[in-house]
Amino acid sequence: MASTESQFQTLVRNTLGFLGYTVIETGKARRKVQCPRCKNLHYPTGWQGNSLGCPDLYVHCQHWQLPVALGIELKTKTGAVRKEQKCMADQNMTVICRTLEQVLDVLLKYERIYGCEKQVERLEKFIERNPIGS
Numbered sequence: 001m002a003s004t005e006s007q008f009q010t011l012v013r014n015t016l017g018f019l020g021y022t023v024i025e026t027g028k029a030r031r032k033v034q035c036p037r038c039k040n041l042h043y044p045t046g047w048q049g050n051s052l053g054c055p056d057l058y059v060h061c062q063h064w065q066l067p068v069a070l071g072i073e074l075k076t077k078t079g080a081v082r083k084e085q086k087c088m089a090d091q092n093m094t095v096i097c098r099t100l101e102q103v104l105d106v107l108l109k110y111e112r113i114y115g116c117e118k119q120v121e122r123l124e125k126f127i128e129r130n131p132i133g134s
Helices: 005-018 083-090 100-114 117-129
Strands: 022-025 057-060 070-074 095-097
Touching: 005 022, 005 057, 005 070, 005 100, 070 083, 070 100, 083 095, 095 100, 100 117
Parallel strands: 070 095
Antiparallel strands: 022 057, 057 070
16 A cells, blocks of 8 residues: 555556556646745746646546546545645546545446446456455
8 A cells, every 4th residue: 555645646657557548647746946925945836837726647548539538636545635626526527536446446437438348347357356455
């Protein structure tokens, strides 16, 4: 089990890549910037970086016939959800997942919606052969 959000994100990214998904990371700030007014260092948001509430990952699969991506916000079991993240999840723009099992369950749901039986079978076999636990 990953103990930090960064480790969790790496686990999810690697697992989904193995399963054939394209994973776009958005949640990693590359470097801190200095506020011109207060001179404090902070990670960029808005026009300088990610918008507040932007999910950690966008996931897409080539066989999806629509130009869509699933927004996934990753949190550890005790990680706090910011109000902007909750707002996006409440609007069904993203999903908040605290385990790899939750991520895979959400992907199974989407694969069923898109009617991708081959990928549903692949995900089910992967889950069966790799018991993850919560």
